Amino acid sequence: MKGFFQVKFSYFLAGAFVLGLSTASLAQAADHVPPPHLDPATQITPAKDVYPDVSLASKQVQEAFVTAAASHRKVLLDFGGNWCPDCRMLAGVFNQPEVAQWLESQFVIVPVNVGRINQNLDLAQRYGVTIHEVPTVLIITAGGKLLNADGTHTLGNARAMSAQAVLDLLDQWNQRG
Structure with a gap:
């Protein structure tokens, strides 16, 4: 079974290459963590003393x-x-x-x-x-x-x-x- 998945992954990478995607861009897309979605009703309080000396x-x-x-x-x-x-x-x-x-x-x-x-x-x-x-x-x-x-x-x-x-x-x- 391991060989099957390795072959499928190789086809995936080859297809991505044909589409103009690099392995680096694939890794970046996989690693992307979207920001949280905030409730529009969330009240934001301005912070104080954020910037140090x-x-x-x-x-x-x-x-x-x-x-x-x-x-x-x-x-x-x-x-x-x-x-x-x-x-x-x-x-x-x-x-x-x-x-x-x-x-x-x-x-x-x-x-x-x-x-x-x-x-x-x-x-x-x-x-x-x-x-x-x-x-x-x-x-x-x-x-x-x-x-x-x-x-x-x-x-x-x-x-x-x-x-x-x-x-x-x-x-x-x-x-x-």
């Missing part, structure tokens, strides 16, 4: 890439400030238990304090992103490839987005790499 950012980002490489996850850099209502709302979405669990399985998250949009801006510049509003979110592979260059500022109006829309957007970006 500005002096910690460089070291935390560096450590995040080491962890991401070891754990086969991506890095999510969340640039913002504790004074920012949209940043606090985004953090409130991230704090939902089922969301936090999904995020942890997919990303190494680093909240980067940008002060009053005058600190740690160089960390985003490394990826060609200029921060002019917060939150600014970068999804980066462990190898350093920015996956959401077209949407780094999209969550700048997080208060106007549903929690599910935020998750769906993060999921779309996550599937790019």
